[in-house]
Amino acid sequence: MESIIKAKDTVFIYPDQTKVELKGEFIVKKGERITILGSNGSGKTTLYKGILGLMENVEGELLVLGIKPYKKFHAIRNRIGVVLQNTDEQIIAPTVYDDIALTLRNNNIPENEIKDRVHWILTELKLTGLAKKVPHYLSGGEKKKVVLAGALVTNPEVLLLDEPFTGLDPRSKLSIIDMINHFCFAHGTTIVTTTHDMELVPDITDITYLFTKGEIIAKSNGTEIFQNLQLLEKADLVQPQLYQLFTRLIDLGLPIKYPDNVEDGAEKIYTAYTGKPF
Numbered sequence: 001m002e003s004i005i006k007a008k009d010t011v012f013i014y015p016d017q018t019k020v021e022l023k024g025e026f027i028v029k030k031g032e033r034i035t036i037l038g039s040n041g042s043g044k045t046t047l048y049k050g051i052l053g054l055m056e057n058v059e060g061e062l063l064v065l066g067i068k069p070y071k072k073f074h075a076i077r078n079r080i081g082v083v084l085q086n087t088d089e090q091i092i093a094p095t096v097y098d099d100i101a102l103t104l105r106n107n108n109i110p111e112n113e114i115k116d117r118v119h120w121i122l123t124e125l126k127l128t129g130l131a132k133k134v135p136h137y138l139s140g141g142e143k144k145k146v147v148l149a150g151a152l153v154t155n156p157e158v159l160l161l162d163e164p165f166t167g168l169d170p171r172s173k174l175s176i177i178d179m180i181n182h183f184c185f186a187h188g189t190t191i192v193t194t195t196h197d198m199e200l201v202p203d204i205t206d207i208t209y210l211f212t213k214g215e216i217i218a219k220s221n222g223t224e225i226f227q228n229l230q231l232l233e234k235a236d237l238v239q240p241q242l243y244q245l246f247t248r249l250i251d252l253g254l255p256i257k258y259p260d261n262v263e264d265g266a267e268k269i270y271t272a273y274t275g276k277p278f
């Protein structure tokens with residue numbers, strides 16, 4: 001299958017000459033849900049800036065939708081939706097409606113078509129009640145949803161999410177995940193997410209990449225990465241709590257394998273404890 005994003009042995013160089021190196025290969029194919037895990041400063045946001053064509057000085061290989069993103073910024077920009085870490089940087093219009101309409105207006109789309117498209121995305125994401133609100137007064141979770149609507153209103157091929165769960169309460173995190181999965185599954189959108197909320201990874205991911213400063217050290221499903229303490233230590237990360245519990249149970253001699261998620265974990269513990277299938 002054709003790759004939508006391909007980065008290989010890439011070095012991003014900021015104007016002050018700071019070099020952010022990513023040895024190894026990062027490949028995203030159509031319809032995949034990818035998560036990038038890595039400690040602070042490992043280059044996740046820098047890779048996003050590269051993908052979005054915001055990094056002028058890039059060494060090594062970087063192709064997005066078959067194009068070198070910096071050289072042909074306008075050819076790809078409308079095909080990629082992005083939700084940044086700090087939503088306040090992305091919300092600038094006086095109403096939610098205007099904010100979501102912004103990219104469409106910048107592309108000189110006629111106002112009647114804009115109205116239909118904004119209405120469509122608000123309905124898809126069940127946000128019609130927010131249309132007339134002042135974005136500045138919305139809660140953190142509502143702001144995230146509005147930015148998400150703005151990113152998806154063009155029905156992009158790729159959605160880049162940079163720490164989409166930061167500052168959200170647990171229910172809001174699940175509600176955003178639901179919204180993203182539902183929309184992207186229905187429309188075949190490819191999703192790349194960075195997050196420090198490792199316990200959410202199974203809910204949003206088919207493939208997980210593990211970044212350290214300078215190198216991509218693993219590509220796998222999250223479960224394999226979460227079992228591998230050496231790999232996590234190399235990346236300066238700690239096991240999610242579910243996997244800490246299973247590591248402890250395995251250390252204590254319980255004949256049990258690591259689970260894929262909480263439900264699978266409950267099943268494995270039940271069977272180990274009762275000797276019966278779930």
Ligand SMILES: Nc1ncnc2c1ncn2[C@@H]1O[C@H](COP(=O)(O)OP(=O)(O)OP(=O)(O)O)[C@@H](O)[C@H]1O
Nearest residue numbers: 014016018020038039040041042043044045046047
């Ligand atoms: N505009 C910039 N100019 C110079 N250096 C920068 C700039 N932005 C980021 N860097 C540096 O690039 C490196 C990678 O930063 P980046 O923001 O990509 O990391 P990250 O993995 O997204 O981290 P976090 O998890 O904290 O968001 C860091 O050492 C950072 O100091």
